[in-house]
Amino acid sequence: MTFSTILPLWNSTQDRFHSMVKKLPEQDLTLQLGPSSIGNMLRHNAEVEYMFANWFFGQPIPEDIEIRTSRGAANTEVAQENLQELVQFLEKSNSHLIQAMEALPEEEWSKQKDCPIGASTPLEAVGRLMYHAGIHAGQISLIQKCSVKQESL
Numbered sequence: 001m002t003f004s005t006i007l008p009l010w011n012s013t014q015d016r017f018h019s020m021v022k023k024l025p026e027q028d029l030t031l032q033l034g035p036s037s038i039g040n041m042l043r044h045n046a047e048v049e050y051m052f053a054n055w056f057f058g059q060p061i062p063e064d065i066e067i068r069t070s071r072g073a074a075n076t077e078v079a080q081e082n083l084q085e086l087v088q089f090l091e092k093s094n095s096h097l098i099q100a101m102e103a104l105p106e107e108e109w110s111k112q113k114d115c116p117i118g119a120s121t122p123l124e125a126v127g128r129l130m131y132h133a134g135i136h137a138g139q140i141s142l143i144q145k146c147s148v149k150q151e152s153l
Contacts, residue, residue, distance in 0.1 A: 001106060002104075002106055002109040002110075002123060002149040003101055003104070003106075003109075004104050006101065006123065006126055007098070007101070007102075007138060009099075009126075009130070010098070010101075010126060010130070010153070013130045013133060013134070014094055014133070015047075017090075017133045017134075017137055018087070018090060018091070018094070019123070020137055020140070021029065021042060021083075021086065021087060022083075022087055024038065024039060024083060024140075026082070028144060028147075029042075029079075029080060029081050029082075029083060030079065030081060030144075031143050031144065031147045032143060033142065033143045033146055033147075035140075036139070036143075037080070037138075038077065038140050038143055038144075039078070039079060039080030039081055039086060040069060040080050041136045041139060041140060042045065042080060042086045042090065042136075042140075043069055043080045043086060043089065044069035044136070045090065045093075045132065045133055045136050046086075046089045046090045046092070046093035046094075047065075047067050047068065047093070048067050048129065048132060049093035049094060049097045050062075050067070050093050050096060050097075051067065051097070051098050052064055052097065052125050052128075052129055053097045053100040054127070055116070055117075056113050056120065056121075056122040056125040057097070057100035057101060057103070057104050057122055057125075058104075059096065059097075059099065059100030059103070060142040062096070076148075082133070097129075101122070101126070104122055108122060109121065109122050109123045110122075110123060112132060130148075
């Protein structure tokens with residue numbers, strides 16, 4: 001019941017986030033405000049989905065996935081400049097997380113899990129992920145707006 005209830009909500013926020021990402025001009029991936037670039041924020045968002053799938057749903061991170069932004073997008077030295085690669089990475093992390101959510105037994109959704117970011121239930125973790133993506137969507141919009149203002153000065 002929990003998965004079938006949460007999936008439409010998850011898909012709604014993810015569809016909106018992914019749609020925004022796909023419309024980004026590739027040259028905007030290098031825009032930044034402070035130390036965080038748009039490209040690194042996108043990579044960070046996908047990596048957090050992989051980490052949450054592992055921490056809260058018991059789905060191991062695939063061996064070919066390298067976590068580069070575990071401390072946030074600002075702490076990454078590798079620039080993320082290829083939009084298509086980022087879109088694919090986000091799609092893979094989303095699919096990975098959905099598979100993990102679907103496999104979680106109903107009785108586990110409300111059990112607290114101790115994780116590196118503190119204790120939460122898997123249900124709370126999904127809410128945190130939706131909030132996390134929303135924060136980064138807003139930051140991306142702000143970076144684009146501030147960048148345009150700076151260029152026109």
